[in-house]
Amino acid sequence: MYTGVLVLITVGGSGFFESKPRFLLPAFPLLLPLAAALAKARPRAAVTVVAALAGLSCCYGTYLTVAPMAL
Incomplete structure (x- = not known):
């Protein structure tokens, strides 16, 4: 809640x-539910999901750092 x-x-x-x-x-x-689902998933699927989320996070952080003006 x-x-x-x-x-x-x-x-x-x-x-x-x-x-x-x-x-x-x-x-x-x-x-925590996402972590539990990743723990039960196949290793290749878990690595793919974590890598995709890390890539999106990196792109978003770069966008916020390099953006010419604040959002």
Whole structure:
């Protein structure tokens, strides 16, 4: 319940975009079902999913760093 409300407030609220990851940090329990699913998945599928998510994260971080103006 706490993590759901936290995500709702963070996504629905207005404010500085740079501070939203800090507010979502306590919402890590939402990632536990994904971790359990990856633990049961085949190793090749788990590596593919983790690599894809890392690549998307890298691209998004690069975009935020190199963007000519703030979002």
